[in-house]
Amino acid sequence: FWDCLLDADLAANSASWQWVAGTGADAAPYFRIFNPVTQGQKFDSQGDYVKRHCPELSKLPEKYIHNPWDAPQNILDYAKVKLGSNYPRPLVDLKASRQRALDALADAKQLAEQANA
The missing domain is CATH 1.10.579.10 (DNA Cyclobutane Dipyrimidine Photolyase, subunit A, domain 3)
Structure with a gap:
């Protein structure tokens, strides 16, 4: 997926839309x-x-x-x-x-x- 982003940025992706989608770097013990x-x-x-x-x-x-x-x-x-x-x-x-x-x-x-x- 990273290769398809025109604006790929590790901090923005991990701390923003990936967090909202529940696929971020944090290990949430529940389904967000x-x-x-x-x-x-x-x-x-x-x-x-x-x-x-x-x-x-x-x-x-x-x-x-x-x-x-x-x-x-x-x-x-x-x-x-x-x-x-x-x-x-x-x-x-x-x-x-x-x-x-x-x-x-x-x-x-x-x-x-x-x-x-």
Whole structure:
């Protein structure tokens, strides 16, 4: 893969996209599943980045700025957020996709164990 990258850089690759993909140099004892909502809540808790780059969400309270689809209708109305109109509905159910990834990993581990037995 390294040979195919036009911008191959050991530090950038190992500490960035490889970490996110769970293929980095660190030996994580668990399967890492990236969750953009959790990352936003953790690293942009007041929603400054979201407010700057998604101004249509700027009037939402911090509690819902990273997950407007969870906001009650009266809060969406106040913030003038119309899901599916001026802001998209979620494309992925994060809980369900996380479970699918964990199930796929478990299946892959089981197949590997059977192949090595």
